[in-house]
Amino acid sequence: MSQLLFKLDQFTSQISKGILIITVPSLVILVFTSVLGRFVFSATPHFIEETSRYFLIWTGALGASVAVRTGDFIHVEAFQKLFSPKVNSILERTSSLIVILFLLFLFIGGLGVSWQQKSQMAATLPISMMWPTLAIPVSAVLMLPHYLLVLLSKKEVKS
Numbered sequence: 641m642s643q644l645l646f647k648l649d650q651f652t653s654q655i656s657k658g659i660l661i662i663t664v665p666s667l668v669i670l671v672f673t674s675v676l677g678r679f680v681f682s683a684t685p686h687f688i689e690e691t692s693r694y695f696l697i698w699t700g701a702l703g704a705s706v707a708v709r710t711g712d713f714i715h716v717e718a719f720q721k722l723f724s725p726k727v728n729s730i731l732e733r734t735s736s737l738i739v740i741l742f743l744l745f746l747f748i749g750g751l752g753v754s755w756q757q758k759s760q761m762a763a764t765l766p767i768s769m770m771w772p773t774l775a776i777p778v779s780a781v782l783m784l785p786h787y788l789l790v791l792l793s794k795k796e797v798k799s
């Protein structure tokens with residue numbers, strides 16, 4: 641079971657990184673184009689601001705799933721020094737269980753919100769608002785394998 645979760649975690653990590661390789665440079669190009677258009681040409685294409693906003697939403701959501709795996713996601717370490725390794729292990733597993741429950745809530749709730757937004761169109765782009773809101777449930781699903789591994793393993797999992 642742990643081996644399957646580990647492979648799934650690696651696979652979802654590669655998906656996240658692959659999409660980020662596209663979204664981050666695209667976001668930089670879009671924002672640079674917007675600034676260049678605004679200050680040099682006194683006009684910017686109408687769709688750039690909204691497109692960059694949606695790229696930023698997806699970049700943040702996918703970046704969070706990558707940060708979880710590398711240990712760079714926000715967490716409090718102050719209490720770890722107060723307890724023994726055994727207590728820390730129990731706290732880490734309890735924390736992982738709480739995060740898993742929260743991610744399941746984000747997934748289910750996010751799918752509901754995305755489904756409600758499917759008929760609403762973006763202001764300047766011909767896309768459904770479902771696509772930007774799908775970033776939340778997708779990132780929740782991408783984080784789940786890692787936290788399940790932490791919950792089931794005897795040591796901290798890092799990719």
